[in-house]
Amino acid sequence: MATHNYKVFSCFNRKFTVTEPEPPPDVQKAFSEFSQGASSMSADHLLRFLAEHQGEVDCTVSDSEQILQQSRKEDGETGFDLHYFFHFLQDSDLNVPLKSQVHHDMNAPISHYFIYTGHNSYLTGNQLSSDCSDVPIIKALQRGVRVIELDLWPNSDKDDIDVVHGRTLTTPVSLLQCLKSIKEYAFVKSQYPLVITLEDHLTPDLQAKVAKMASQVFGELLYYPQTDSLTEFPSPESLKGRILISTKPPKEFLESSEKESADEVSSLRENANEQRTDNESAPEYKRLITIHAGKPKGEIQDELKAAGKVRRLSLSEQALEKASESYGADIVRFTHNNILRVYPKGTRLTSSNYKPHIGWTYGAQMVAFNMQGHGKSLWYMQGMFRSNGGCGYVKKPDFLIQKGPHDEVFDPKIALPVKQTLKVKVYLGKGWSLDFSPSDFDSYSPPDFYVKICIVGVPADMVKKKTSVISNNWFPVWNEEFDFPLTVPELALLRIEVREEDKHQKDDFGGQTCLPVSELKSGFRSVPLYDEKGDKYKSVKLLMRFQFR
Template sequence: MDASKLLEFLHKEQGELKATLQEAEQLLVQQNQQQQQQQLIHSQELKIDDFFQLLCNGSLNAALYTAVHQDMTQPVSHYYIYTGHNSYLTGNQLNSDCSVVPIIDALRRGVRVIELDLWPTTDKENIEVLHGKTLTDPVDFEKCIVAIKENAFSASEYPVVITLEDHLTTKLQGKAAEIIERVLANLLFCPSAHALEDLEEFPAPETLKGQILISTKPPKEDEDGEKTQAKGSSSVPEEKHEHVAHDNTGAAASVGENQAADKPLHPKYAGIISIPAGKMSGSSFKEVLVVGKTVKRISLSEPQLEKVVEESPELLVKFTQRNIVRVYPSGMRVDSSNYSPILGWTHGAQMVALNMQGYGKHLWLLHGFFKANGGCGYVKKPDFLLEMGKDGEVFDPLKPRPVKTILKVKLLTCLGWKERSSKHHPLPDFYIRMGIAGVPADSVMKKTKVVEDSWTPTWDTEFEFPLTVPELALIRIEVQEEKYMKDDFEGQSCLPISELKSGYRCVQLLDRKGFPLAGVRMLLHFELNTTTSL
């Protein structure tokens, strides 16, 4: 196959209608170079084995677009943002170590929102980061800020947000601000106090490239016009369910003994806040989810999200059209397990925070979702979540809709298992579980037949998925090995359907924690057909 034939293949089979002969020539050269151990061999054709290896090459024939291609000039509230919860923890939520390592790992993945819980040291002279009221071993606050500075833009040039849960004295707030300003220097985005008070629209990711933003509770006017910290916020953990009660609205109500009197907010600390934040504590959903003149960020716990979706989903969707909502896991998830991010996304929540210390299908969905838009950590929300309908209605993920897209997936083969195995390992019996995660009408899981005794299983199976909301759907793939008692997990991948390329594509398989299984990949064929109904 020469370059002209390769170009014909790209046009007819891969749907790459804009591909040029020059690009086909470059692709041919790149594949031959890789096949010859990177030697500079400029062959002008591909042999059949080389062509097959090209199809199974994850870097040259990826299933997703790899560049940032969405409009990045809209307000930050118009984007889903890759968000972690308790970003400093290495394991469970009760007694694991706190460290900069998980912060670094998250940023290198492309995570854009890092959470730090700030507490005074025993002598009240310094600041440490830990999960309060637990046995977690702390890590120094300044070390965390240094780690963020050094790794913030290793995977993406778009802004990083640090959400601070503050349990500090006024004096230590000033020290925290001094550390942040000194370490981050010109990377820190600091609007003026006047601009923060009158903030009617968040800035755009494009204008914030290379910047780090601080989000925490802003100062509050008391009766004398002085700035104070929001009542109880210095000692009542925003996200610790063991320290909050709930009223009959489903909103968290602060326990009286944990409340502290209002205290002055250090002016330096107030000056570094660029995304003002609040919480549901002591208020009903209708009181908090009000679209006002100025914009803000609100935090909802996992149970609170479920409650507001059950009672007033339209409030949440309307609120997130201009404001930011951060959702965090239930305090009962002490093992660092997770909830499904789909519910938050389908109701417009931008910062759906998950525990990244563990693994599981919910975390796989989060990692997969943010492969979109070049993996930059910001994915633009669909227009239907940003606009009102003709009659003022908002998007309802439960509303029946006609099929918009039909996705057909043909499974062909899996490669790379034998190279990772022991020579004495018995021949495996592989099968594939494949399905859709999205709105309830689109969600489904299917299974192939078992291919017995093969390191390189092949299928001739095609699955068809009718999709009513493809913009919010992911395809989820799991490889399992059939066993007598309990089947073994072997690999997985989640891909946003809005970013899928058509044709024959290579999909890299990942382990339980979302890291690549070196050399292990699948060859599949994708076909996407737009329709209005079946």
Template sequence: MSSNQSNQAFKCCFVFKRIFKLRVSEPPEDIKQLFQEYSENGNMTMEDLLRFMKNVQDEENATTEQAQTIFNSLKQLFIFHRRGLHLDAFFRYLLGDHNLPISSNVHQDMTAPLAHYFLYTGHNSYLTGNQLSSDSSVDPIIQALRRGVRVIELDLWPNSKKNDVKVCHGGTLTSPVDLIKCLRAIKDNAFVASEYPVVITFEDHLTPNLQEKVAQMVTKVFGDMLHRSDHLDEFPSPESLKKKVLISTKPPEEYLKAGDNKEKGKLQKLKSSSKKDDPKIGKSYSRNESDITDKDQLDDEEYMEEVDEDKAAPEYRKLIAIHAMKLKGGLEKILRKNDPNKVSRLSMSEQQLENAVNNNLGASIVIFTQRNILRVYPKGTRITSSNYNPFVGWEHGAQMVAFNMQGIGKQLRIMQGMFRANGGCGYVKKPDILLRPDFLLRRHLMDLSEVKKTLKVKIYLGEGWHYDFHYRHFDRFSPPDFFAKVAIAGVEADIKKEITKTVSDQWVPEWNQEFEFPLTVPELALLRIEVFDYDDSRTHDFAGQTCLPVSELRSGIRAVPLHNREGDQYKFTRVLVRFQFE
């Protein structure tokens, strides 16, 4: 062997050893001290563990049976003394699945009206990609439902022969999918992730004969799963609607009338801007971005052909469990009227909501959403299927903050974080501050500067990357250099971000750093943790993330699983974190 070859072999051997040399995660000093405090002579009995769970982990209702379950699980890992736990076994418990940061059970009151909950809501749920040219498919619908999404949006259009119903994003190059396929996909997957009700919102561009056809399809596919109701003075509860499907759209009598010159003018404007025929929907629409924006600003105002009330499909009207209304006459008029004898759903774009809030209508919107449902959807310029800040809707009581679920990004991770609450059932009870009487609510909105609670977050260490990632995923010739971002998402006063030090050349990074987050509205705050591999070019490699509702965080030292960019949980990768509230 030549000296050159020998040097190469030595280098490869050195690199190989450097990449694979793993330091076994060891308990931080805090953990060692706690173990000494709650054990005797290096041995922690089941009674000692129970005491630790109650005193340090704030699990006041912890039982002997729960402690026994933890002991049994550690026996299977062969790290259990006959008399109790040693330090490494205790450490493994802290990093294990019996010690997660939030509950996996539905625990909130589910007997209040639907208007008292945030619902996990999708926008254009059938699209696989962007808003202009991607395919329409049942796959994103299935994926959304299996992730816990409870509100699915379908845009209904006539096919080219006007004898059947297609689902697609009208006025674009998106391909269509048959409505019947979408309905069957919803039926088969509606209650896989949650038994609480699924709402289907129709954006309807159909003639009465096709509405009648939709009524037949929906009735045949869902049968007894379908919940019907007339006009209500209060919505039913999620508990009473378990395993039910609800249709929400505008009743046919609210469609455009022949004598409505104002609405007729909007329709003519859209028709006149047409540039080419769309064979998918048998109508002419412009395909430039400005017209897409116009369409989405009219999203639920149904720019369809004029329909006489006496020709409206009666069976279709009977399907509707949640009646949608127009912004006809202006938002202020709707908020002022707020009919006490009838509840409805109102839709507006993110921009329309921001404008209303800027015009001092915020408190009135919150009062409106105490009984009625508000749906907020992305503005039309989000053609790449990006999303907006959901807190604009949530802090004003909007139950259906509609998101494009097919992408990635910070806002979608925040949405996923919100709906990890309440066992991931897709329904999260609105905080009491959004359900207060008018005068108390307005007083609260004027007092958003007062810190109600401080969250302390201590990031100890992380592990599991060497199992979930290829050894060369981060760096070709060395172990990764991990650092973590710890941040609060919430109302504007609570937003804050901290960054840990970078731990070089370690698959098991130890940070041991604590951060404080003062919170004015802790009920709406979400904790974000992201880990990256440091890179000098500042294009740091993504290494995992999670987003958790602060109101659900369990105090004490917890094992926090990380997720990939899309929100799927890694099998092994997690960080050890201590949460304390003051």
């Protein structure tokens, strides 16, 4: 037991006792049931609890024994009393809310997966004046991002390549430095393939230089496609430990350049005409391209229906929303075999993000985000890719891959019947007294916490709920339960946010997490919370229960 003192008006102190809560009645009941009324829970008792209450049907006696050993390694005892059982349930290393291993089928074409995708991965801040660096690339790779975007431009002397956000005040970083950092960190978080998308504004001689540079830096890590006319993409499993390039083929260089400023295009045309820009231009560069990319050149419906080799199509968030109004079914059909990349609209100058479900509900594999941005949209992205062991590839639901018996495809705008109900109970929270100072939330008293619980997914499933406010307590106990009927649980995310009530200003932030509903483990779970940037707190967590019916 500890106390916190708060000074009020500089003349007297308010003293508050900090006391950790007792096990909730549900926990006490479960302990009594599975220990068969005994005062201690054996390995066999714990195994039965894990299988029947927690749904851990694959656990063995060896697993339960190991849990007992890890939980009681200090005193060497072999069983759980109620205290240690409660402590185990709050351990976010031993009692995790999500499956921690890769468990999706990884042998399908990569077009059958949502892929953790970055936008302008080299920017450290805003889109207009921030520095370009390999540091945000490294951070993204450490988080498990599997698609890195680089914008390539000629340097001031036109003899080398810079990575920079063109026609802005951003300062460049060298391509070579970026490639070296990518090689070093590409597979620190995930062994599944890394895709580098190139937005190149280069002449053929510099494209050839890029090809040589990439080949030398990546060596055998670089994947060379066997043909430039793929009818199906390879699988993540077959590409483990490999780096893929996705960009426009060289012959499309001048076509895409027509959207650039007149002066620059004139200069680039002169250089390109001297070095030829037909299909034989920069053959070394063309040979690197596994995922051929492009933006719509004509009517979007024509691009979506075009048959032939598989490819990647890029649309802005606005273009996708507009196209989905009239051609939603065509978009979904396109993403059965091809890759759709969605990127932020150009007015997001502060590196903010959009709602990723705009893309996911239509099967878009690469929903590109500004990873240096912050806010709820990025929390959704981080939550989705906690799926499948955090490997950066999440298998799309079957309804986004397959056609129905009458050639129909999934339509996110159609309200479907409830498929599953998620029951969420919030018991208690702890850790703020360790990760925050006594006055971080309130200068004169302990914090007043409450929990916001939301479902993010298809429109029919979106709902917000919250607990009551627990006043003046570092260890709040709520014991409140909520039901969430879900029509498309496969695309639903459970967003959890703790706030501290402030009656005079905006409520303070106390932690958040976002969890994919389809990956949730049932039973009592310790749910660690993250700060606004997505970094995990050392101690802050909630004890919750998840049930499905």
